[in-house]
Amino acid sequence: MAVPKRRKSKSAKGKRRSHDFLTPINLTVCPMCKQSVPTHKVHEECLAEHLKNGAPGRMPF
Ligand SMILES: [Zn+2]
Numbered sequence: 558m559a560v561p562k563r564r565k566s567k568s569a570k571g572k573r574r575s576h577d578f579l580t581p582i583n584l585t586v587c588p589m590c591k592q593s594v595p596t597h598k599v600h601e602e603c604l605a606e607h608l609k610n611g612a613p614g615r616m617p618f
Contacts, residue, residue: 587600587603590602
């Protein structure tokens with residue numbers, strides 16, 4: 558098996574790993590059910606509830 562000629566420096570290792578990490582999902586509290594839900598997304602469960610009740614006008618979120 559091929560083996561690297563030189564060990565990678567701490568700096569090179571750090572630069573490579575600078576792209577490796579995931580960012581946490583932003584959460585907010587749903588105004589209808591008070592659960593934690595991702596921002597900028599319609600909460601599907603509450604959307605169904607909202608449409609079933611036939612409440613007119615804009616969604617509360
Ligand atoms: Zn909800």
